[in-house]
Amino acid sequence: MVDKVEFELVSPEKLLVSQPVFMVVVPSADGMLGVLPDHAPMIVTIKPGVIDVYDNDMTTISRRIFVAGGFCEVTGRRVTVLAEEAGDVDTLRGLDRAALESALQAARAEADAAQSETERKAAEQKAAVAQAKLDLQGTVLH
Amino acid sequence: MPSLKDIRNRIASVKSTQKITSALKLVAASKLRRAQEQVEAGRPYAERMGRMLGSLAANVAAGAGGPRLMAGTGSDKVHLLVVMTADRGLAGGFNSSIVRATKRSIVQLQGEGKTVKLLTVGRKGRDVLRREFPTLIVASFEEVGKRRLSFADADRVATKILEMFEAGEFDVATMIFNKFKSAITQVVTHQQIVPFAAPEAQAAASTEAKPVYEFEPSEESILADLLPRNLAVQIYSALLDSAASFFGAQMTAMDNATRNAGDMIKKLTLVYNRTRQASITKELIEIISGAEAV
Known part of the structure; x- marks a missing residue:
């Protein structure tokens, strides 16, 4: 039996995923981070993007989950992702492209017009999420 | 002394209050x-x-x-x-x-x-x-x-x-x-x-x-x-x-209110029945004394 690592995806509202997997690839702030069992302990921030879950073997992605940013804690046995917003990629692709584009525009305008630092950061975060969702629309998966 | 009709009205109103409080209680519970x-x-x-x-x-x-x-x-x-x-x-x-x-x-x-x-x-x-x-x-x-x-x-x-x-x-x-x-x-x-x-x-x-x-x-x-x-x-x-x-x-709170309303209904019903009996007795006395006088 090959080693597996426990993958947990938690949103503030509930525990979304908890299962043993071969590998997960999380979109960390400094680039994609692949986690295998016995990975060195880390804490990283996550940018809006897609988590790839490999739970059957090392070569096929069994599940792709979109996250809108958050944090990831890696210990040898476990990968815990604290996500702000999460959903399967497939459901996202059904979204309306035009709506996403206008959301992106709105968020950018909001960032420009922001009065305070906190407001600007929140708007930029919104823009990044919309951008990541848009990027997903263009890609062909599997 | 409130009339029979007054008491009847009060009982009805307390009953409807009780219905509301007990419904609210169920809603709150769920x-x-x-x-x-x-x-x-x-x-x-x-x-x-x-x-x-x-x-x-x-x-x-x-x-x-x-x-x-x-x-x-x-x-x-x-x-x-x-x-x-x-x-x-x-x-x-x-x-x-x-x-x-x-x-x-x-x-x-x-x-x-x-x-x-x-x-x-x-x-x-x-x-x-x-x-x-x-x-x-x-x-x-x-x-x-x-x-x-x-x-x-x-x-x-x-x-x-x-x-x-x-x-x-x-x-x-x-x-x-x-x-x-x-x-x-x-x-x-x-x-x-x-x-x-x-x-x-x-x-x-x-x-x-x-x-x-x-x-x-x-x-x-x-x-x-x-x-x-x-x-x-x-x-x-x-x-x-x-x-x-x-x-x-x-x-x-709603559980208490429902219970209080129940107590209230019981008391009012008692008063209502007493008053009703009293008025019947009074009418009988009037009829009997009227008949005796003839």
Whole structure:
């Protein structure tokens, strides 16, 4: 039996995923981070993007989950992702492209017009999420 | 002596009140169940967030001058009280106990020569506090989680608090809310949220196999991201607690009201029957004495 690592995806509202997997690839702030069992302990921030879950073997992605940013804690046995917003990629692709584009525009305008630092950061975060969702629309998966 | 008709009317009105209170009780009971489930579901995130913060704080706290959300502004002149009540009443002492605790805090803080500002969540608290301290309320939120409390609601409150903190409008923030203990007991709780006290006890307790973490990008920047998020999480769990407490309190209050209405109906029915018998007896006497007189 090959080693597996426990993958947990938690949103503030509930525990979304908890299962043993071969590998997960999380979109960390400094680039994609692949986690295998016995990975060195880390804490990283996550940018809006897609988590790839490999739970059957090392070569096929069994599940792709979109996250809108958050944090990831890696210990040898476990990968815990604290996500702000999460959903399967497939459901996202059904979204309306035009709506996403206008959301992106709105968020950018909001960032420009922001009065305070906190407001600007929140708007930029919104823009990044919309951008990541848009990027997903263009890609062909599997 | 009220007439028979008056008593009949009163019985009818108490009966309809009883129907309403018992229906409200059932509604509160089912909402309480849902609120409790939400509290349960929110626990894993808060737990893991606490764990992460613990290990981060252990690394960063060594060097003084950490992020301001944790280290504070260096003074404690201006206090912000975040008061969580409900939008509705009919829940016994739920809202009034929070308001009472808030008033006590205000008086105490002002007695110490400090400035107090209020941020209210929920209409009931705002209404009462506005009457007594019209100048203290700086912001208020209403209809938070009217249909179903979501994290976005908590995030809105947290963003407002952070904005005020960035602008230097307060030094210390404390939440006052009802902590859910059981369906019949709520505990009024004061919890300081800014500056955030690192869960050191927790960090110390989990030293068994404490891994040495690597941080990416860096401890400071992760902490700077994590702390505002943690504020939102704490507010979220307080709001959930408050919601669960509210339904618990409402259920108890409505249960009492239903029982009281039952007692009232029993008493009124007794009076009604006595009065009815008395009037029948009186009529009989009149008929008999009329017949004898002939």
